[in-house]
Amino acid sequence: MSAARPVIVLFRTDLRLSDNRALAAAVASGKPVIALFVRDERPAGPRLAGGARRWWLHHSLHALSGSLEAAGCRLVMRSGPCGAVVDAVASETGADTVLWNRRYEPAAAKADASMKARLREAGLKAESFDGWLLHEPSAQKTGTGGPYRVFTPFWKSLTSGAEPRDPVDRPGKIVGYRGDVDSETLDDWALLPTAPDWAAGLRETWTPGEVGASARLADFLEEAVAAYADDRDRPGIEGTSRLSPHLAHGEITPFQIAAALRRRSLSGPGAATFLKEVGWREFCWHLLFHNPDLAETNFNPRFGEFPWRSSAHDLRAWQRGLTGYPIVDAGMRQLWSTGWMHNRVRMIVASFLTKHLRIDWREGEKWFWDTLVDADPASNPASWQWVAGSGADAAPYFRVFNPVLQGEKFDPEGSYVRAFVPELARLPDSIIHRPWDASEAALSSAGVKLGETYPVPVVEHGAARQQALLAYDSIRGGS
């Protein structure tokens, strides 16, 4: 017994103890467990975390390390190419088994497949388990054997199959490996911003880690899921789950979410609509699996000819929330200050960048990648392409969101704008989404001086819309 060789459990994008099949299998084996987090930052590997995700990762690792410690196992942290790190730790400790949950970025999946083959060849046991998706992307095929390009048939096919598996239990006690293993520290990795520290708003908004994730799910089920079908479109209301950054870091799994909905027999329109959003996440990963360069290349090749504008000035105005359109600026400032933006507003700001400013969707995708705590290698590029019109099952080219109408419809009391654009807070509801139409008296009594305290619009909606339609016209097929 004392000679039992240890088992290595890899942690990458699965920063949790609950519903962690690799960890559960390791505990069930009865061998001493080495919990190993590998930070693989090679340029050729999976996309490197942006600033907001690095902040999140720091806190999530801190939380994970604490929960493992409490269960009896320490977290070993190493950086380097994943395969090489695993080889090193295995030879240092005499481990004979390596277990992990699958990753789905094409480059990562490939690396893991060759790691598995190599370990087995060397006589070790290597096994992988389902990762952060309900359905393996490689298993989904249309009637003719190709990948899905339209969401609805994809979702129908998934929901007509078996219910997703039940989550596996969180291990109570873990027998940790007692030998010496070198570990780096969170301080070594310097994931937090220092000069300047822009993370104050993130700290106020989020609780990274598994405990924060399940609290968020419980809150959502308790308070918001019933009205989700309507309230999810209201950025001034806490109508969405806000689970995205927890999902993105594997602090909670879609299996746990689906099971929680089943358990509470939540079958109304709210739950169905919410589950469908989880389905979109699956669809985006399906797209990335079949299109590894989704973040760089137009899904619809016709967009290679699209006449994008190049304007550092306008891009910067958009990034800083200084476009002069209140709903757009509120969204961009929510993103900057909290690391997150409401879904409805993401569509509005993305439409504004790609259509009103006609700036390449890749610029927006990059900005979101760096600033979102939930930045997701699949959802981010797939959704940007969807809005731009170049993506799978994309929005029609002629759908140009009118930022004033969208604001008045979904933020009718202006509460969202007031929260993030305080210089407009004293304008009346009726005019807050179009301050340029306000009377001199209304502006001055609200303390607003257009062009001084708040920008005049960078473009005029009607003219920008016409230009966008012309540009889209230029890449349309014959006829």
Add this chain to the structure above:
DNA sequence: TTTTGAGTTGTTCGA
């Protein structure tokens, strides 16, 4: 085999 209908999130225009 071919045809048909439906498909996340809108806006504008003219009757």
Add this chain to the structure above:
DNA sequence: GTCGAACAACTCAAA
């Protein structure tokens, strides 16, 4: 003020 039509092109499954 309200309402329906027009604004493409293509995918996928069912008939």
